[in-house]
Amino acid sequence: MTRAAPPPVVVGGSMGGLPRLLIGTQFAFNVGFFAVLPYLSAHLTGTLALSGWLVGLVLGLRTFSQQGLFVVGGALTDRFGPRPIVLVGCGLRVLGFGWLGFAQSTWAVVAAVLVVGFAAALFSPAVESEIARQAVLHEEATGAGRTRMLGLFNAAGQAGALIGPVLGAALLGVGFRFVCLTGAGIFVVILIAQARLMPRTRLTRSVVHKVPEGTWGRDRRFLALCLAYGCYLLLYNQLYLALPSEVERATGAQTAVGWLFALSSLLVVVGQLPLSRWAARRLSLRGALHVGLGLMAAGALAAALLLPVGAVGGLLPSLAYVVLLTAGQMLVVPAARAWVPDLAGAQRLGLYTGAMSSLSGVLVLIGAAPLGAVFDLGGPGPWLVLAAVAVVGACCVPRQAAVT
Numbered sequence: 001m002t003r004a005a006p007p008p009v010v011v012g013g014s015m016g017g018l019p020r021l022l023i024g025t026q027f028a029f030n031v032g033f034f035a036v037l038p039y040l041s042a043h044l045t046g047t048l049a050l051s052g053w054l055v056g057l058v059l060g061l062r063t064f065s066q067q068g069l070f071v072v073g074g075a076l077t078d079r080f081g082p083r084p085i086v087l088v089g090c091g092l093r094v095l096g097f098g099w100l101g102f103a104q105s106t107w108a109v110v111a112a113v114l115v116v117g118f119a120a121a122l123f124s125p126a127v128e129s130e131i132a133r134q135a136v137l138h139e140e141a142t143g144a145g146r147t148r149m150l151g152l153f154n155a156a157g158q159a160g161a162l163i164g165p166v167l168g169a170a171l172l173g174v175g176f177r178f179v180c181l182t183g184a185g186i187f188v189v190i191l192i193a194q195a196r197l198m199p200r201t202r203l204t205r206s207v208v209h210k211v212p213e214g215t216w217g218r219d220r221r222f223l224a225l226c227l228a229y230g231c232y233l234l235l236y237n238q239l240y241l242a243l244p245s246e247v248e249r250a251t252g253a254q255t256a257v258g259w260l261f262a263l264s265s266l267l268v269v270v271g272q273l274p275l276s277r278w279a280a281r282r283l284s285l286r287g288a289l290h291v292g293l294g295l296m297a298a299g300a301l302a303a304a305l306l307l308p309v310g311a312v313g314g315l316l317p318s319l320a321y322v323v324l325l326t327a328g329q330m331l332v333v334p335a336a337r338a339w340v341p342d343l344a345g346a347q348r349l350g351l352y353t354g355a356m357s358s359l360s361g362v363l364v365l366i367g368a369a370p371l372g373a374v375f376d377l378g379g380p381g382p383w384l385v386l387a388a389v390a391v392v393g394a395c396c397v398p399r400q401a402a403v404t
Contacts, residue, residue, distance in 0.1 A: 019138065019149055021197050022131045023156045025086075025190060029123070030160025032186035035168035036097060036179055037062075040113075043176045050106065058113050065117030066124075067361035074125035074354020078347060082126040083198040089123030090191040092116075094184045101180030125354035128153075128337065133349060136341050145280025147288065148273070150334035155272035162265035221398040222343045226356050228289055229336045230363030231393025234371070235296050235325060235386060237364050239264075241372055242382065243318055246303070249378075250314030260315075260322050267326045275330045285335045289397045292331030297390035299324025304380035304387070321383075328390075339398075 044050045044058060077085050096115035103109045131153050135146035171179045244257050279288045302320035336356070344352035367389075375382040 019134045027156040027160040028190050030157050031164045032183045034161050034164025036183040038165045062113045062117040065114045066120040069121035070125050070354035070357035073122040074350040077126040077350030082130045085126040086123045089119045090187050092119035093187045097180045097184035101177040129350040129353035146338045147334040148276045150337050151272045151276030158265045158268035224398045226359040227396040228393045230360035232332045233360045233364050234367045246318045264326045285339045288331045288335035292328040293390045293394040295324045295328035297387045300383045300387035304383035
């Protein structure tokens with residue numbers, strides 16, 4: 001018989017050991033990942049002399065093997081519990097990074113990248129579904145809104161995303177292989193920590209949900225939530241296209257792009273917890289999604305209105321978009337993840353967590369090319385389209401609010 005894990009230990013309202021482990025793991029995941037991946041493209045085009053279309057294919061395969069297969073990792077988590085899935089995922093990431101460091105042929109690079117991506121498709125849904133479960137249990141035990149713990153989880157990930165590229169850049173002088181081996185070493189440490197500290201019991205304790213098992217109402221609301229979350233991801237994905245394009249237009253170079261991305265991560269690290277505390281007191285999960293997507297729409301509109309600004313303030317459109325998009329992200333991501341347990345039920349949390357990422361990723365895949373074509377037109381039009389995407393996302397938010 002499956003044993004239920006005990007609720008998180010709460011001392012004076014603070015988190016127990018398992019949530020701290022999961023939050024620390026998310027930080028380490030991103031340090032290891034972003035120490036390697038930002039420099040992969042240059043390695044492929046430079047050292048290995050691969051053509052541009054082949055590099056694009058390799059990067060696309062990595063995204064598909066990760067984001068597209070999240071639903072697989074989530075389903076396996078429901079079946080076997082998070083511990084073995086995280087351990088297998090970390091082991092595959094160690095193998096993938098090590099293989100990537102020594103890969104010289106195209107087939108070897110493709111295989112290594114697929115292993116790297118699939119590893120995340122295993123461990124990320126396992127960790128994300130369990131932190132959502134722990135957030136609900138913590139809420140039941142203390143009355144603190146579940147978005148606080150999930151906000152801290154998001155901030156830890158962004159801190160790792162901020163530190164990882166700096167670490168990779170510092171090691172790049174030794175060589176890309178050394179960067180890959182360092183990334184693999186980080187995942188070895190994660191693997192050891194998880195093996196020692198992650199509970200062996202199956203973590204299947206029931207969590208709060210509002211709709212009886214198996215009803216279409218829950219699934220319909222879940223799909224609506226996926227659409228809203230997918231609109232957010234589509235907007236965030238445009239940072240990689242809209243931001244470089246606008247910075248190039250305004251300044252004639254892309255030097256400021258890296259600083260703007262760093263600013264986005266820094267805003268999350270510094271502002272996530274205060275904003276999560278405010279949202280937990282003032283907003284329902286539905287309200288947080290509406291306000292977050294509204295901020296993103298405001299960022300796109302601000303960028304459109306600021307385009308005529310001259311050379312002195314040429315970066316203002318980009319700055320406005322980055323700041324308001326990031327503020328919206330800090331509301332949308334914890335709220336969406338916090339809502340999933342109410343829609344999934346106790347036995348399908350991993351599946352629903354993975355499915356939200358996979359379905360949202362499909363929406364990004366479908367919408368990215370048309371939005372990219374719109375940005376080729378220039379002017380305020382593309383930014384107005386981004387604002388419209390945020391409005392559509394807000395209209396997709398399920399009507400029945402969950403608890404905060």
